[in-house]
Amino acid sequence: MITIKDIAKLAKCSPSTVSKALNNKSDVSEKTKIRIKKIAADNNFHLPVQPHDNPNQQTENIGVVFCREEKPLSGNPFYSRVLEGIEGELVINNYNLILTLLGEEFNGQVPKMIRDKKIDGLVAVGYMDKKFIQILKNYKISSVFVDPVDYDIDYKKVVIDNEQGGFLAAKHLLGKGHKRIAFVSGNLQRASFRLRFEGYKKALAVENIPVNDELVKTGGIESGYELTRELLTMKNPPSAIFYGNDTNALLGYKAINDAGLSISDDISVVGFDDIAMAKYSDPPLTTIKVYKEEIGSIAVRKLLEAINSDGPEIAVTTIMPVKLVERESVKKI
Numbered sequence: 024m025i026t027i028k029d030i031a032k033l034a035k036c037s038p039s040t041v042s043k044a045l046n047n048k049s050d051v052s053e054k055t056k057i058r059i060k061k062i063a064a065d066n067n068f069h070l071p072v073q074p075h076d077n078p079n080q081q082t083e084n085i086g087v088v089f090c091r092e093e094k095p096l097s098g099n100p101f102y103s104r105v106l107e108g109i110e111g112e113l114v115i116n117n118y119n120l121i122l123t124l125l126g127e128e129f130n131g132q133v134p135k136m137i138r139d140k141k142i143d144g145l146v147a148v149g150y151m152d153k154k155f156i157q158i159l160k161n162y163k164i165s166s167v168f169v170d171p172v173d174y175d176i177d178y179k180k181v182v183i184d185n186e187q188g189g190f191l192a193a194k195h196l197l198g199k200g201h202k203r204i205a206f207v208s209g210n211l212q213r214a215s216f217r218l219r220f221e222g223y224k225k226a227l228a229v230e231n232i233p234v235n236d237e238l239v240k241t242g243g244i245e246s247g248y249e250l251t252r253e254l255l256t257m258k259n260p261p262s263a264i265f266y267g268n269d270t271n272a273l274l275g276y277k278a279i280n281d282a283g284l285s286i287s288d289d290i291s292v293v294g295f296d297d298i299a300m301a302k303y304s305d306p307p308l309t310t311i312k313v314y315k316e317e318i319g320s321i322a323v324r325k326l327l328e329a330i331n332s333d334g335p336e337i338a339v340t341t342i343m344p345v346k347l348v349e350r351e352s353v354k355k356i
Contacts, residue, residue, distance in 0.1 A: 255279070
């Protein structure tokens with residue numbers, strides 16, 4: 024049975040664009056709409072009809088909130104792909120998306136779409152101020168949190184299997200003969216990085232290797248250059264580094280190159296996320312693949328289930344699997 028992804032491949036565009044074209048959305052050109060509709064017709068493909076049975080559902084809008092960062096959302100290699108998955112799933116289900124960016128510190132101003140009840144549900148992605156999370160409860164709106172800083176919040180959540188990913192990354196390096204493996208990541212107060220660190224520690228424990236605090240460097244999600252330089256200036260530097268995110272890994276690449284060292288001949292590297300640039304880096308980065316678009320898609324499905332359910336909402340956590348993608352940044356020693 025042909026799917027929307029099959030049509031997207033034939034049309035050489037994203038599933039989101041196919042959905043928009045078939046739903047006559049204005050942000051797709053007429054030329055593209057005609058081409059996609061012809062491909063769909065030739066393959067006897069039609070979008071599934073998604074009825075809205077919940078009588079309380081009136082707006083057919085879903086709100087999405089992100090935390091405002093220094094870089095625009097479109098420049099974030101991780102969350103921009105999550106948003107693509109959210110958008111694609113909403114279009115397929117005939118919902119509109121209303122996007123709002125919040126500051127890192129909540130100023131008490133609840134987004135208008137929530138305050139004025141312009142949405143049927145909310146997807147909150149990434150970091151959210153605890154004050155906002157607390158106030159959100161007052162509005163009794165169905166919500167799903169994606170990759171939250173704190174996993175203890177009383178909402179539905181879609182999270183990455185971070186601990187397993189950390190374990191797989193460190194295990195891969197251990198399997199290549201490395202013993203002095205450094206860990207570089209963002210702040211460990213964030214659950215995702217903390218769990219990746221736990222996975223790293225568990226892999227070392229399996230091989231009876233104690234954690235060396237000198238080899239653990241944490242800070243910002245874009246501090247990879249500085250943290251890597253610290254490691255390289257040690258009297259006995261690591262033979263391998265596991266980075267808790269690919270952005271830090273690629274910044275680490277520059278620090279290693281600037282030090283006159285070679286990846287992977289002198290130092291092996293494993294990242295986490297599998298952002299688009301990972302496979303184009305020199306050498307291509309071995310990393311832990313996170314299914315970013317699928318995370319966004321699953322979050323929407325869980326939200327729509329809650330919206331259309333007559334029963335009480337339960338704060339279920341959905342854990343998304345990861346896998347190791349082996350490329351050329353790790354050397355056997």
